[in-house]
Amino acid sequence: MPHVISAAIIGISAEPITVETDVSQGMGCFNVVGLPDTGVKEARERIKSAIRNSNFEFPRHRVIVNLAPADIRKQGPMYDVPIAVSLLAARGFVRADILTTTVMIGELALDGSLRPVNGVLTAALMAAKRGYKAIVVPADNAQEAAVVPNLVVLAAASLRQIVSHLDGIENIVPTITDETIAERTFPIDFCDIKGQMHAKRGLEIAAAGAHNVLLKGPPGTGKTLLARAIPSILPPLTREESLEATSIASVAGVLSRGEGLINVRPFRSPHHSCSAVSLVGGGAWPRPGEVSLAHRGVLFLDELPEFSRHVLEHLRQPLEDGEVTVSRAAATLRFPSRFLLLAAMNPCPCGFATDPRRPCVCSAKSISLYRKRISGPLLDRFDLVIEVPNLDTATLVSDIPAEASSEIRARVETARRLQSDRFAGTALFTNSEIPTSRIKDWCRADEGGKKLLEQALNAQALSPRGYGRVLKVARTIADLAGEEAIRDVHIAEALQYRLSEK
Ligand SMILES: Nc1ncnc2c1ncn2[C@@H]1O[C@H](COP(=O)(O)OP(=O)(O)OP(=O)(O)O)[C@@H](O)[C@H]1O
Ligand SMILES: [Mg+2]
Ligand SMILES: [Zn+2]
Incomplete structure (x- = not known):
C-alpha cells in the first residue's frame, strides 16, 4: 500500500x-x-x-x-x-x-x-x-x-x-529562495518626532537592553507616536531569530501570502478590548497569541488602563518565563514569548493630572481607581517609566531636524554586540533577561555606584525587584557608553526612570 x-x-x-x-x-x-x-x-x-x-x-x-x-x-x-x-x-x-x-x-x-x-x-x-x-x-x-x-x-x-x-510527465521547477533581502522600511522615523529628548533616550536604552517601558503623559504629547517609532531603532533580526519569528507567524496564519523570512522585528499592538486567549494564546486548537507573535520584537499596549485587569494578569507568566505553556490532554505545547513590553497611559482619566498648563478635573477617587486598574506586580515589570510632557511651542514650531533612527540604531547595535559577547554560551540575548541569581556577576556596580544605590534604596524604598531592575538598566546604560564598570552616573540615570515608583 x-x-x-x-x-x-x-x-x-x-x-x-x-x-x-x-x-x-x-x-x-x-x-x-x-x-x-x-x-x-x-x-x-x-x-x-x-x-x-x-x-x-x-x-x-x-x-x-x-x-x-x-x-x-x-x-x-x-x-x-x-x-x-x-x-x-x-x-x-x-x-x-x-x-x-x-x-x-x-x-x-x-x-x-x-x-x-x-x-x-x-x-x-x-x-x-x-x-x-x-x-x-x-x-x-x-x-x-x-x-x-x-x-x-x-x-x-x-x-x-x-x-x-x-508521474514524470511535467516536472515542477523547484522554488529557489528570494535571496535579495528586502530593505527594511519603517513607517515612523525618530527624525520626524520633535523634542522629547528624555523619552527618546529612554527608548534608546529600552531598545539596547530589551527593557520593558511605560510611557506616561497627558493626551496628544506623542506617546503613541514614540512607541510606533521604536522598531526603527531595534537591531535587525539574526537568522535564528528570524526563523523563530517566521515559524510563529506561519503557524498562526498571519504571514502575508508569498512572504519568505520576516526581516523586521515584530511590532504587535492588540486593541484594549482583546481577550486573554488572543493575548497569550490557547483555545481548543492552541494557537500562538499576541505575546508570541511579538516574540523577539515589541508588544505595545496603548491605553494600558483600558485593558481588562483580568486579561493583563495573563501577561505575568510569559513575561517571567519567556514562553507560554498550553496544557492539553495529548501534550503540553510551548510558544516562545520573549518580547519587549511597551505600554502607554495617561496619568488620570482626563489625562491632565501631570500637565502644568491644564487643570485636571478628576476626583481623587477616580484617579485612584484608574491607577488600580493595573496591578502592582505588572507595574513592577516595567524597567523604565518615561514621563512624556507637553512640548513647548518653540520646539514644536522649530525646523531643526532631530536625530535619525539610523544613528540611534547604530548605538543600540553596538550595545547589543557587547551583550552577545557577555552572554556567549548562555541562552540569554539581552540584559533584561539576566536572572536575579546572576545580577551579582554581570551587573557589578563600582564603589560610587554602590553608594548611590544604597542612598536611593534608603530614601526611596525600592522593591527588591525594582533594585535588580535598576542594576540591569544601569548595565545597559554603561553598555551604551561602552564601559565595563557600572558607575554612579549610570545608576543615577537608571534611577530617574523609576522615580515615579513612589
Ligand atoms: N514630538 C512631536 N513631534 C511631532 N509631532 C508630534 C509630537 N508629539 C505629538 N505630535 C503630533 O500629535 C499627534 C498626537 O500624538 P499621539 O497620538 O502620539 O499622542 P498621545 O500621547 O498618544 O496621546 P493620547 O494620550 O491621547 O493617546 C501625533 O500624531 C503627531 O502628529
Ligand atoms: Mg496615544
Ligand atoms: Zn485628570
Missing part, C-alpha cells in the same frame, strides 16, 4: 504523519480515520470534488484513509493534498516510488487548485531535519518553505500538476 508523508503541527514544531489509503470491494463509502470529527466531513467533500474536477474518477468502492500515528492530533485542512494523492496512488494513477521521500501539505479547493495553509515553514524545517528530499506545498507558501536549506520545494498550483510531476 503506498504511503504519503505529511506533517502535523504541534505548537511551533512538526512531526511526520503517514497517510495510507485502502480501496476495496464493497459498498461505496469514504472514511477518514485519525482526523478530528469536525474537520473530516468538509475534507471529504473537498477531496471528492477536487479529484473529480481534476478529471480523475472517484472510486465507487469502499475507501478507507488512515492518518497515523493516531495519537498525534492533526488539525486543519492541510491533509487534503496528501489524502487525495494517497487515494490516487492506491488506484495506480501515481507512481509510488518518490512518495516515500516527499512531504506533502495543502488544502484543496473544489476545482482541484491548491489553497495556502498555516505552518508550512515548520513542516519544511521538520522535513529537512528528518532527511526527506522534497516538500510539495501550495504555491502561495513556496517562499516560506524555500528558506529551509537542503530541501527541494515544489510549489503546486493544482492537484493535476502534482500528479503530472509525480
